[in-house]
Amino acid sequence: MSTASIAAKAVLKLEPEDYRILETIENQTQKYQYLPIEIISNTTSIHFQTAKHHLKLLQKKKLLSYQSQPYEGYRLTTAAHDTLALKELVDKNIIEKFGKPLGVGKESDVYDALAPGGAQVAVKIHRLGRTSFREVRRKRGYTAQHSDTPNWHKQSVVAARKEHIALKLLAPYGMVAPGPIARSRHILVMSMIEGAELYRYPAISNLKVVMREILDNIRLAYQRAKIIHADLSPYNIILQPNQHILIIDWPQYIRIDHPNAKSLLERDLKNVLDFFKRRQKLAVEKALAYVMT
Ligand SMILES: Nc1ncnc2c1ncn2[C@@H]1O[C@H](COP(=O)(O)OP(=O)(O)O)[C@@H](O)[C@H]1O
Ligand SMILES: [Mg+2]
Structure with missing residues (x-):
């Protein structure tokens, strides 16, 4: 069973005490790698023996991992982080029913889900740390530089937050990217x-038309939203059944006043133009001038 399906199942079955326990552990992750049982019991005001019982069950459900030394404590698993996030989205009436995988990327799992009212939405669960630490540090400026054990969950939250901001910046300018919901x-x-x-x-x-539309979208992002994708490739461009394109996967976007803006834009354009290369000749410099002016 995938991590997300463990979470989706848990959302339906957990009791209020379980959520109090999970949230308490979540709130203390900065301070404790494993939260001592006493603190869990005191903070949640759940009697020690009852707390122990819930903790054991949560561990069995793969939502907690346990250490016995140097003190008894628990920490959240990835499935528990998923559970807390899905629960909040359900409580806020953003999603009602979690669905099937749409795509497994290098740094995320994407699922479909039903919103109340029956609309289908896409749920992207950021999962940094699946590729190597060095790779993530190379690609993303915001990875913790001084820690031997980077907090992947925290990095995943940062990535989701960043992507959400990018989608909100792009939303007013038409169909460049998926619309942000929550x-x-x-x-x-x-x-x-x-x-x-x-x-x-x-x-x-209709190669020429598609390529032109991609350039127009890169240009729109640059000139209106004032951002550059910075991880663009044929893997992050979707050709829709109506033959129009959309650009996805924005957590690595940069603003156009970033010191490396021009070279990152150039790299984006090169990745796209390379795909069309044999069939369509357009110099990177020409594309760059088109996007920037
Ligand atoms: N809004 C969406 N609607 C439908 N499918 C999507 C959506 N966003 C992503 N996907 C699917 O999930 C895959 C991975 O998404 P992406 O944003 O590129 O994440 P990653 O960083 O893991 O590459 C995409 O290639 C696509 O198949
Ligand atoms: Mg991608």
Whole structure:
């Protein structure tokens, strides 16, 4: 069973005491890697023996991990972080029913879900740390630099928050990216899009039009929202059934006044143009001038 499906199941079954316990442990993760049982019992005002009973069950449900030395304590598993975030999204009437996987990326799991009223939405669970630490540090300026054991959950929350901001910056300018709906912790809910990543299309009939639309979207992001994707490739461009494109996966966006803005934009454009290379000749410099002016 995947981490997210353990969480989705837990959301339906847990008791209020369980949530009090999980939230208490979550609130103290900065201070304690494993939270002592006494503190859990005192903070939640749940009697020690009762707390112990709940903790054991939560551990059995794979929501907590346990240490016995140097003191008895518990910490949240990834499934528990998912559970807390999904629960908040359910309580706020953002989602009602969690669905099936839509895509497993390098740094996220994306699922579909039903919103109250029956609309389908996409739920992106950020999962940093799946690739190596060095890779993440190379790609993202905001990874903790001084810690040997980076807090991947915290980094995932930062990524989701950043992507949510990017989608909100882009939203007023038309259909460049999925529409932002809500976020809890490391989970971002956005509008559902149909179609498939550009790299899956070996032959595109209206190549010129598609390429032009991609450039126009990069330009719109640059000139109106004033941001650069900075991780653009045919993997993060979706060609929809209506033949229009959308750009996804924005947590690494930078503002256009970033010191490396031009070279990152150039890299984005190169990644896109390379895909069209054999069929369509357009110099990176020409594309760069088009986007920036
Ligand atoms: N809004 C969405 N609607 C439908 N599918 C999506 C949506 N966002 C992402 N996906 C699917 O999930 C995959 C991974 O998403 P992406 O944002 O690129 O994350 P990653 O950082 O893991 O690459 C995409 O390739 C796509 O198949
Ligand atoms: Mg991606």
